[in-house]
Amino acid sequence: MSSLQFDIAHLLAGSLVLASFMMLYQDRLYALLNVYALHAGVLALSVAWQAYVQHAPHLYVTALIALVFKAIIIPVALHRIIRRLGIHREIENVIGVGLTMMAGIGLVALSMVVMLRVTPGADALAREDLAFSLSVVLLGLLIMVTRRNAVSQVVGFMSLENGLVLAATGAKGMPLVVEISVAFSVLIAFIVIGIFLFRIRERFDSVDVQALDRFRGERR
């Protein structure tokens, strides 16, 4: 593998982490969705580059799935949901942006340390990919934890899943079946969560998960 190829792969994976960071501080839902679409687009690019580098044509299919489903269908569908729920003006912030960003940086550092330490024997590209994808997964979790709106939690979950796909494509010889089934399961999860969103909203007139807590008689 030439140095340029490696650098481009590195760049794309790094961009994915950057996109995750961008998602961290979006406090408007539409903006969050747009960044998520960007996130998925970068993922598609990254996967396509991996397909080219690894001479693995089936990865192009994965890239296509990522582009179609994650960068187009899901954001569009979420847009519609938000519009129908009428929550596009909602602003949410649980913890301050600065603190969240600091935590995110800490997580990236942690995943680098972990991955560089546990995979000394692996291929350099796979190592980098794994480190970046672990960062994306952790950042996705962080998004889920710091939001209280159900839609943005869904988005956090989706970005977490993008991290998994990145890890999967970085490892050579991942069968297509696995990728398709992962994509499919995400779609199912999306549908289920979407239905839930409407159920929650129907019941509580809000998709703020605090409503659920209030319903259970909790105080925070």
Add this chain to the structure above:
Amino acid sequence: MIAVALWSVAVLLALAPAGVVLSTRPRGSLILYGGCLIATSTLCVTALTDLLYFPHLAPSVTLPIGLPWLGAHFRLDALSAFFLVVVNLGGVAASLFALGYGQHEDSPGRVLPFYPAYLAAMNVVVLANDAFSFLVAWEFMSLTSWAMVVSHHREAENVRAGYVYLLMASFGTLALLLAFGLLASGAGYDFDAIRASHPSAALTGMVVILVLLGAGSKAGLVPLHAWLPLAHPAAPSHVSGLMSGVMTKVAVYGFVRIVFDLLPEPVWWWSMVVLLVGGPTATLGVLYALMQRDIKRVLAYSTIENIGIIFTGLGLALAFKAEGLDWVAALAFTAAMLHVFNHALFKSLLFFGAGAVLGATGERDMEKLGGLIHRMPKTAFAVLVGCVAISALPPFNGFVSEWLTFQAILLSPQLPNWGLKLIIPAVGGLLALAAAFAAACFVKLYGISFLGRPRSDVAASAHETDRFSLAAMFALAVLCLVAGILPGLFIDALAPVSKAMVGNVMPYQTGLDWLTIVPIAESRSSYNGLLVFLFAALSGMAAASAIHRLASDRLRRAPAWDCGYPDPSPTIQYSASSFSQPIRRVFGSVIFAAREIGEMPPPLSPSPARLTVDMRDLIWDALYAPIAKVIGVATERINMLQFFTIRRYLTLVFAALIVLLLVVAL
């Protein structure tokens, strides 16, 4: 042989779902108990044939069920055959009894499906030849019996009994699971492989302790007995009989199978532990029994006593075997096994008697019974036989096994180990005390319930029980007598078991003059049940005829407990509490922290004087209550986890992930 046994077990298992259907039919319980009767009789005859004629064959079968790489192994050796006889003899008697008794059941759907499954589970425990099948069957046995304990779930007491039982049963299974885990570490779960392995001394020591905890909690060894007097009386009486008479024996089987068979040669301290648990169990069990008023609870506590005697016998066998005195070990082991058999007989009989009384009067409280010998003469006779047998009076069977145990105790000076030499006579003293208390206990049970005048209307209007129940009780009573006057046959039948477990046998008894049994040598001691029986019968008849001949021949009936005074109320009679008061005063103040609070009204006050007795179960207070408290506090803390918000859960997961990653990174 083993195929017949396994097919009969399969029939029992198939009867369990049939019980669901049959419980709604009017004659369903007859069909179901009849089916159980046939299946258990087949098993009993099969096992008996195996024990008597082919004890050295030990056929085994592997069925492709259970763990895929292991299968289910079954084996029918002499020990399994003997315990199969015990289990199924109890099963036959209980099914026969239930043909009559089971018809009074208000909610048969809560008993019928579980009864055959319970019998099947006990059989499988005894037949199993790998740890997995053993444990599954063991747990199945606990669960099915639990279901029957809570069958009368409207009474709060039964629900509590079921709860405590379930907890203790899980604890016991856990201990056994750990024991098998340790054993399997070098060999795998197959018993044959475990037998062939050579575990280290530390490991076998731990296994012995764990097995004592696991099997002991099922058998009711003090201090793990707390559930037994709650759970056994709560079940329907035929199931109580099975639980007390048979299931505790299955627990003994588990102990014998692992400690005598699977583990290598015993070490002397194992026997020390077993003896130090067995002796106090016997004495404390019967002391508890003496303090009770509930018939079935007296019987349940007396089971603890008998388990103590059995475990003392096993402890002696371990001690003598560890010190190389095989022939005494054979004596002690045979005594323990004989007591297993005897106790299964008379405890089932007594529980059936209690069931008959319960069916006739609806009462288990002795203070509300009395005078039943006139209303239920046949039941009274059968129960009398049971009481005499369990009190270890010759010529019945209880005497033989306890006498043999004492013969082994008397040989303890031959042991080279000083610790054992000192401990065993002390344990013997405890056993002797227990035997005396047991006699007092059953004099009380019989005297208060069956003699005297009825203490309540229900007791006065009681009626004799049905013929199936009577048949079951009389069959057991006859067996008690036969085992008492022909013990030599039974001892010889146990020879292959003893040979397989302790490597030696008692001297052969058949062929000796007058059916005498001589456990060691003619010069030391011998016992002849037949002669004792004949002498007692003949002298009794001679005395009776002499009195009738020489004195008045006229039959005269007078009010019972009259003493010349026409007393107005039956409560003036001796009561159960007053009978046990002297013993309570001597021992109870220490063991039960018993206090008598007398309340004397001032002169001229019309209020009644009262005497209340306050007793506490010190073992419960000292052992169970603190554990329950700690667990309660801990669960309350942990319970908070159940009421977090979604985000808090996510945060927890996240934090856990981060912590684990940090551990990897640093």
